[in-house]
Amino acid sequence: MVPPSLQPAAGPSETPRIAVEARNASKAFGQGDALTRALDDVSVAIRKGEFFTLLGPSGCGKTTLLRLIAGFDTPTGGSILLNGRDITADPPNRRPVNTVFQSYALFPHLTVLQNIRFGLDMLGRKRAEADARAAEMLALVRLEGFASRRTAQLSGGQQQRVALARALAPEPEVLLLDEPLSALDLKLRKEMQRELKRLQRETGITFVFVTHDQEEALTMSDRIGVMQGGRILQIGPPREIYNQPANRFVADFIGETNFLDGEVGAIAGDTATIELAAGSVTVRSAGLDRGQKVTLAIRPEQVRIGEAEGLPAVVTGNVYFGTDTHCHLELSGGAGVVARLQSAADDATPLGEGTAVRVSFTPGSVQVLAD
Amino acid sequence: MPPAGTPATTEATIEAGRIRRNWLLAAPALALLLIGASGPLLIVLVYSFLEPGDYSGVIWKFTPRAWFEIFLKRDIFDGTLGVADAHLTIFWRSVRLSLLTTLITILLGFPTAWFIATRPRSQRALWLFLITIPFWTNLLIRTFAIMEVIRNQGVLNTVLLQAGLIAEPIQILYTDTAVLIGMTYVYLPLMVLPLYAAIDRFDFRLAEAGYDLYASRLQVLRRVILPLVRPGLIAGSILVFVPSLGAYVTPRVLGGGKNMMIGNFIELQFGQGRNWPLGAALSMLLLLIVMAALLVYVRVSGRENPHG
Numbered sequence: 001m002v003p004p005s006l007q008p009a010a011g012p013s014e015t016p017r018i019a020v021e022a023r024n025a026s027k028a029f030g031q032g033d034a035l036t037r038a039l040d041d042v043s044v045a046i047r048k049g050e051f052f053t054l055l056g057p058s059g060c061g062k063t064t065l066l067r068l069i070a071g072f073d074t075p076t077g078g079s080i081l082l083n084g085r086d087i088t089a090d091p092p093n094r095r096p097v098n099t100v101f102q103s104y105a106l107f108p109h110l111t112v113l114q115n116i117r118f119g120l121d122m123l124g125r126k127r128a129e130a131d132a133r134a135a136e137m138l139a140l141v142r143l144e145g146f147a148s149r150r151t152a153q154l155s156g157g158q159q160q161r162v163a164l165a166r167a168l169a170p171e172p173e174v175l176l177l178d179e180p181l182s183a184l185d186l187k188l189r190k191e192m193q194r195e196l197k198r199l200q201r202e203t204g205i206t207f208v209f210v211t212h213d214q215e216e217a218l219t220m221s222d223r224i225g226v227m228q229g230g231r232i233l234q235i236g237p238p239r240e241i242y243n244q245p246a247n248r249f250v251a252d253f254i255g256e257t258n259f260l261d262g263e264v265g266a267i268a269g270d271t272a273t274i275e276l277a278a279g280s281v282t283v284r285s286a287g288l289d290r291g292q293k294v295t296l297a298i299r300p301e302q303v304r305i306g307e308a309e310g311l312p313a314v315v316t317g318n319v320y321f322g323t324d325t326h327c328h329l330e331l332s333g334g335a336g337v338v339a340r341l342q343s344a345a346d347d348a349t350p351l352g353e354g355t356a357v358r359v360s361f362t363p364g365s366v367q368v369l370a371d
Numbered sequence: 372m373p374p375a376g377t378p379a380t381t382e383a384t385i386e387a388g389r390i391r392r393n394w395l396l397a398a399p400a401l402a403l404l405l406i407g408a409s410g411p412l413l414i415v416l417v418y419s420f421l422e423p424g425d426y427s428g429v430i431w432k433f434t435p436r437a438w439f440e441i442f443l444k445r446d447i448f449d450g451t452l453g454v455a456d457a458h459l460t461i462f463w464r465s466v467r468l469s470l471l472t473t474l475i476t477i478l479l480g481f482p483t484a485w486f487i488a489t490r491p492r493s494q495r496a497l498w499l500f501l502i503t504i505p506f507w508t509n510l511l512i513r514t515f516a517i518m519e520v521i522r523n524q525g526v527l528n529t530v531l532l533q534a535g536l537i538a539e540p541i542q543i544l545y546t547d548t549a550v551l552i553g554m555t556y557v558y559l560p561l562m563v564l565p566l567y568a569a570i571d572r573f574d575f576r577l578a579e580a581g582y583d584l585y586a587s588r589l590q591v592l593r594r595v596i597l598p599l600v601r602p603g604l605i606a607g608s609i610l611v612f613v614p615s616l617g618a619y620v621t622p623r624v625l626g627g628g629k630n631m632m633i634g635n636f637i638e639l640q641f642g643q644g645r646n647w648p649l650g651a652a653l654s655m656l657l658l659l660i661v662m663a664a665l666l667v668y669v670r671v672s673g674r675e676n677p678h679g
């Protein structure tokens with residue numbers, strides 16, 4: 001077997017180079033009426049050395065896209081490119097891409113060391129070289145001394161590390177991670193999130209990470225692709241995804257969001273007035289037309305409660321979270337709004353139910369979503 | 372002695388009662404085994420050390436002669452001892468045909484078991500059901516059916532002749548090949564079922580992981596799949612090899628008189644041969660070979676258990 005080239009192509013560093021790319025990739029299962037489009041004409045370019053996350057609810061197509069990149073499935077349309085080369089027809093063993101499986105998929109009949117060496121052995125690396133590399137990987141995932149253990153004797157977190165070491169050992173161009181942390185408990189998951197980030201920085205390998213956990217995506221990624229219904233809805237850095245969601249689904253899926261329905265009123269220069277049932281809100285006018293139906297998306301932490309100015313509202317309840325309190329409000333006109341109030345040192349008693357207040361929003365924080 | 376009724380003694384009493392009750396429940400089966408299997412076996416063992424009677428039966432006089440007779444023969448004319456090559460030929464044929472049967476059932480059974488295990492769960496029951504259909508018919512009748520297929524005027528030769536592929540019928544019946552075909556047909560389900568059970572437990576994501584780590588399809592089969600389905604492979608091999616070695620009906624019907632296997636040879640000693648001690652000694656030897664095979668199986672599968 002010809003070992004796949006694992007050396008990055010030498011070239012001048014210019015605009016971000018693309019490691020792996022999907023071009024109009026589609027994947028459909030079944031036929032006729034039973035046809036389901038798991039992936040529907042998806043194009044995405046993942047940059048070299050970046051931590052890219054595919055985020056979405058289960059069944060959104062994120063794992064399907066990952067399997068197309070790994071080569072386990074072939075697309076029904078479009079192509080997959082690696083370093084600009086079309087690899088759509090290559091089988092998984094000819095792609096310098098490795099996968100960390102959700103179930104880890106460690107070989108139960110092999111030891112930890114044999115698991116890590118597997119890819120190197122298959123590539124025909126010399127024994128001494130493979131041994132050295134495997135030892136290096138064991139050190140990287142901090143499992144020195146576990147080399148001769150059986151995988152069944154390891155804890156979930158340790159198995160996770162072996163799966164990582166095994167996938168990293170052959171120095172893949174791209175590492176694919178399919179919800180690798182979902183089986184771990186919260187504390188271990190947080191630890192592994194930092195660990196993964198460290199490994200990615202130290203190895204410089206392009207990571208494509210699949211998760212349905214929005215917090216995981218926000219804390220770890222350089223860029224996120226939000227998916228739903230077999231399509232990518234928005235691609236951008238975490239802050240952009242959170243602060244400027246492209247549509248209602250993204251705003252709703254990532255973090256908590258208040259949605260208020262309204263209509264574009266007067267437009268004056270670069271500001272526009274949005275007429276809501278409870279009153280009016282001023283936003284930037286870019287791309288808006290008078291009379292257009294829109295939805296305003298406001299993060300709970302951007303909602304301010306005061307007495308002087310803003311939309312009239314009544315407190316309907318409080319939920320205490322420790323670090324902050326969620327104050328539930330009802331605007332006049334019936335729309336509900338949640339405000340996140342950070343707990344202060346003196347921890348003042350929250351506003352009682354039925355208190356009449358005024359609600360306003362941090363300037364520039366209101367996102368206008370076209371319906 | 373501790374006072375009666377302390378928790379420890381009560382627990383011990385209950386435990387003892389439980390063990391006694393389990394023994395009682397198992398008693399009928401154990402008795403049946405003792406009377407039906409161990410008893411006759413003991414008789415056979417004793418007979419193998421007696422002298423043959425003139426017209427069958429035995430003479431109650433101790434001699435290990437039958438055991439020597441398995442491997443050695445005395446020349447009729449000069450009385451010198453020589454190797455009983457006719458016996459060894461029969462032994463070798465039995466072992467060779469049984470090993471070949473095992474090998475062929477693996478080669479045919481593995482893809483079959485793989486096919487069934489990869490069907491949707493709702494369809495698997497149907498496929499397994501189809502595999503077991505041959506068991507519904509008597510072995511003798513199935514063997515005669517095979518005979519009908521392979522004999523000179525049979526289905527196979529007729530079709531080949533009609534198609535012009537051969538000029539005259541191929542002689543398959545009454546050859547070792549015929550016995551091999553018959554045994555493969557009869558014992559194939561015994562290979563497919565344990566293999567299916569092993570493949571069904573196999574996590575197919577492991578094959579993907581191997582494939583992802585630069586293993587070719589053949590390497591995935593050899594390095595990942597085979598080691599993990601080995602218990603099923605060994606179980607199937609034992610289930611096929613052991614009855615093949617002692618096969619009687621199939622070599623008798625398809626092998627004719629001349630291609631004897633151990634089973635037929637033993638029968639001959641108790642029938643026309645009128646040498647009951649030799650038949651008994653041969654039976655015990657067959658039993659020893661089978662036990663050795665089972666011992667290997669227990670050792671190998673026992674080693675697999677901690678991580679299989």
